[in-house]
Amino acid sequence: MPEPVAGRERTVARVPDAMPRAGLVDYHLHTPRCGHASGVPEDYVLAGLERGLAEMGFADHLPLLHMRDDTLSMPLEQLPAYVEDIVGLSRRYPEARLRLGIEADFIPTHLDRIAVLVAAHPFDYVIGSVHFIGGWGFDDPRYLDGYRDRDLYELWRRYFELLGDAAECGLFDILAHPDLIKKFGMRPQADLGEIYGDCVQRIAASGVGIEVSTAGLRKPVGEIYPAPEFLRLCCAAGVPVTPGSDAHSPEEVGQDFEMLPDFLAACGCREIAVYRDRVRDFRAL
Ligand code: ZN
Ligand code: FE
Ligand code: FE
Ligand code: ZN
Secondary structure (H helix, E strand, O other): OOOOOOOHHHHHHOOOOOHHHOOOEEEEEOOHHHOOOOOOHHHHHHHHHHOOOOEEEEEEEOOOOOOOOOOOOOOHHHHHHHHHHHHHHHHHOHHHOEEEEEEEEOOHHHHHHHHHHHHOOOOOEEEEEOOEEOOEEOOOHHHHHHHOOOOHHHHHHHHHHHHHHHHHOOOOOEEOOOOHHHOOOOOOOOOOHHHHHHHHHHHHHHOOEEEEEHHHHHOOOOOOEOOHHHHHHHHHOOOOEEEEOOEOOHHHOOOOHHHHHHHHHHOOOOEEEEEEOOEEEEEEO
């Protein structure tokens, strides 16, 4: 372990034992460039090493093109520096098996421009996220008002339709936090089987993978994304699965990953998908 320096010791010392996490990867790490994360990227890598992750990858938010909000994503002009940071870190810490990813919002009106931005950089994988429904940032605590005059079932139907669209758009390797719409713990009192089934069918046919994210455990809903019922359908349909923490601070790297082996096994998932140069490979769990 490197010499502790000011600020680093605290970060690493809080990390619990690494035993149950061996073999897992965390492909969803952010950096402070997005305007809502803390800690320097190097500390995320050190935390991941301490936790025994087999691989890790940064996937900071790709600059938003339909709006500018420096608290949601890095400004466009910082994207090259982000890429340089991560490539530099991956050279300094070969043992981290660090990958360069990006989390891109699915914005249906801007797919051509997103594609150009993504193609301009040597990403190992692209995570696609649905954070907006018709321009409304439904997972943003600042816009919780939006839930007031919307029908929850219709909202969920629309969310999973967009997730299917994101799968089919051809830009992404992995779909982030696949049932993010449950973030605030509001869900329709209805059978979701049809919504899940239609969506999973589209994801499976598209060939993209999904993320299993522990981030939901830190949110009001208090659950892993996606729900076991959704993940079971995905695994039965052969959809590749990649773990992520959506860490926005070094302490969150690999957080709650000790739950993942049992959770994945209970859902019929026996291997995880990893990526290099946008080519997928599988690791047995
Ligand atoms: Zn974020
Ligand atoms: Fe996201
Ligand atoms: Fe994220
Ligand atoms: Zn995210």
